[in-house]
Amino acid sequence: MRIDVTAPAIEVRQLTKHFGEVHAVEDVSFTVPSGSATALLGGNGAGKTTTIAMILGLVQPTTGSILLFGRDFAVERYRLLPEINFQSPYVDMPRRLTVRENLMVYARLYGLTRPRERIDQLAVDFDFEGLLGRAFGTLSAGQKTRVGLAKALINAPRLLLLDEPTASLDPDTADWVRSYLERYRAETGATLFLASHNMAEVERLCDMVLMMRESRIVDRGPPSELLARYGRENLEEVFLDIARRRGRAETALEPAP
Amino acid sequence: MTKPETRNLPRRTEGLRASLQRISAMALRHWYLVAGSWPRVLDMAYWPSVQILLWGFMQSYLATVSGTFAHGVGVLLGAALLWDVFFRSQVGLTITFLEEIWSRNLGHILVSPLRPAEYLASLLVVSAARTLIGLALASTVAALVFHFSILDFGVPLIALFLNLAMFGWTMGLLVAGLVLRYGQGAESLAWALAVGFAPLCAVYYPIATLPGWVQGISRALPPSHVFEGMRALVFEHTLRWDSLAAASALNALYFSAAVVSFFLMLGAARRRGTILSLGE
Numbered sequence: 338m339r340i341d342v343t344a345p346a347i348e349v350r351q352l353t354k355h356f357g358e359v360h361a362v363e364d365v366s367f368t369v370p371s372g373s374a375t376a377l378l379g380g381n382g383a384g385k386t387t388t389i390a391m392i393l394g395l396v397q398p399t400t401g402s403i404l405l406f407g408r409d410f411a412v413e414r415y416r417l418l419p420e421i422n423f424q425s426p427y428v429d430m431p432r433r434l435t436v437r438e439n440l441m442v443y444a445r446l447y448g449l450t451r452p453r454e455r456i457d458q459l460a461v462d463f464d465f466e467g468l469l470g471r472a473f474g475t476l477s478a479g480q481k482t483r484v485g486l487a488k489a490l491i492n493a494p495r496l497l498l499l500d501e502p503t504a505s506l507d508p509d510t511a512d513w514v515r516s517y518l519e520r521y522r523a524e525t526g527a528t529l530f531l532a533s534h535n536m537a538e539v540e541r542l543c544d545m546v547l548m549m550r551e552s553r554i555v556d557r558g559p560p561s562e563l564l565a566r567y568g569r570e571n572l573e574e575v576f577l578d579i580a581r582r583r584g585r586a587e588t589a590l591e592p593a594p
Numbered sequence: 595m596t597k598p599e600t601r602n603l604p605r606r607t608e609g610l611r612a613s614l615q616r617i618s619a620m621a622l623r624h625w626y627l628v629a630g631s632w633p634r635v636l637d638m639a640y641w642p643s644v645q646i647l648l649w650g651f652m653q654s655y656l657a658t659v660s661g662t663f664a665h666g667v668g669v670l671l672g673a674a675l676l677w678d679v680f681f682r683s684q685v686g687l688t689i690t691f692l693e694e695i696w697s698r699n700l701g702h703i704l705v706s707p708l709r710p711a712e713y714l715a716s717l718l719v720v721s722a723a724r725t726l727i728g729l730a731l732a733s734t735v736a737a738l739v740f741h742f743s744i745l746d747f748g749v750p751l752i753a754l755f756l757n758l759a760m761f762g763w764t765m766g767l768l769v770a771g772l773v774l775r776y777g778q779g780a781e782s783l784a785w786a787l788a789v790g791f792a793p794l795c796a797v798y799y800p801i802a803t804l805p806g807w808v809q810g811i812s813r814a815l816p817p818s819h820v821f822e823g824m825r826a827l828v829f830e831h832t833l834r835w836d837s838l839a840a841a842s843a844l845n846a847l848y849f850s851a852a853v854v855s856f857f858l859m860l861g862a863a864r865r866r867g868t869i870l871s872l873g874e
Contacts, residue, residue, distance in 0.1 A: 397865045430702065431627065442620075449607075
């Protein structure tokens with residue numbers, strides 16, 4: 338399927354998810370331009386993971402719509418999924434399979450014609466050539482994260498959703514992964530959409546930030562604009578202002594776009 | 595740096611070939627798992643073989659004291675082997691599904707381009723492979739120890755096998771759907787369900803042996819007709835087309851319902867958001 342790269346990579350309209358009495362996501366709308374990098378920030382339970390799960394189709398919205406590259410995800414799900422991938426600490430890979438076996442399965446699920454070639458290339462890129470024969474379950478947390486990222490890139494997705502992409506990585510490896518993601522985006526024109534608690538990472542990688550609190554988006558803008566708006570030095574301080582309803586955030590709740 | 599429009603994308607297959615590749619990917623995933631785990635290989639061989647030894651010796655003993663069993667050589671062994679087809683098919687499908695839950699991998703699978711129908715097909719393929727391996731090993735034990743060959747049933751064996759496997763898959767899909775909908779509390783049904791059906795399915799005795807009101811339930815189950823057909827083959831050397839037709843019609847009905855139920859439960863799991871929490 339040809340993807341319209343001029344259409345927004347993600348267009349979410351009035352997205353709501355209720356689990357019984359629990360309102361996990363409430364009337365969320367946003368647009369992620371193709372080729373951009375957007376972060377979804379918020380405290381624990383703010384609704385970030387549920388929002389990402391809805392974009393991926395793992396959770397069905399109560400109301401609202403999701404368009405990916407201008408196409409309705411609810412209608413054209415299986416035409417869009419080959420263009421998407423994700424990495425999340427909430428899912429794992431079969432522990433008894435080796436790294437190569439795991440990646441081979443995913444390469445075939447995404448229909449790659451030369452899976453071995455792609456796996457070898459990613460193993461070089463993510464520096465785990467020596468781990469290809471090891472069982473996934475025997476890897477350290479950092480090694481698993483690198484393999485998980487390789488799985489997320491196996492189909493060279495045009496839309497990459499990442500939930501805490503550098504969690505459990507040491508600073509050196511985390512920096513290396515961020516550089517890789519920056520390069521991947523620049524070289525391929527892919528769109529990155531990530532949830533992270535690492536504000537420095539968000540400032541470095543993203544050109545748009547969506548701030549969530551209590552199931553809603555309460556503010557948004559490029560990192561520099563948010564810093565200026567809140568009169569803060571870094572995103573961490575902005576995050577704390579919003580989470581603790583301090584300063585501008587005391588009354589801030591953006592109107593529906 | 596390469597511009598976005600000139601990027602070197604990995605090439606992908608399309609259409610039917612891609613669909614078959616996705617199904618085979620899931621089969622490959624389970625081949626890797628089984629091939630790398632001797633307890634799983636042992637599990638496929640151990641229980642069917644123990645069953646055959648148990649029923650084989652029982653058959654040998656009964657043949658010495660009963661004219662019926664002396665006449666119907668292999669009726670118990672045949673029943674034990676065929677019952678295992680049903681049991682292995684059901685457990686095989688459910689375990690194949692549960693492996694994704696246990697490894698917290700279902701999220702990856704459901705976000706990949708693998709369609710639900712393809713996933714279903716892969717479950718059937720893997721379950722069929724597991725069942726055939728178990729049947730082959732158990733049949734070998736039966737042939738070596740008791741000189742009984744299940745192949746003596748001839749071509750009708752294929753119909754008997756397919757009907758039992760299909761009912762096993764029906765039950766397996768029901769359990770998988772319940773796990774999706776209600777979580778892992780339902781997974782104990784994976785082993786209990788098939789065993790619970792055993793008394794009703796007239797495996798080792800005719801339907802007429804059952805109390806009157808139970809006979810109605812028994813006749814509503816495809817395996818009962820399969821085992822009636824098998825006994826006719828052994829004792830009368832005739833193929834009971836009516837039994838096969840009844841089993842096939844019931845299977846078509848139940849299997850269709852189970853497929854619909856599985857898809858409905860998958861939809862319910864998406865609505866309830868249980869997919870991400872399964873396996874935790």
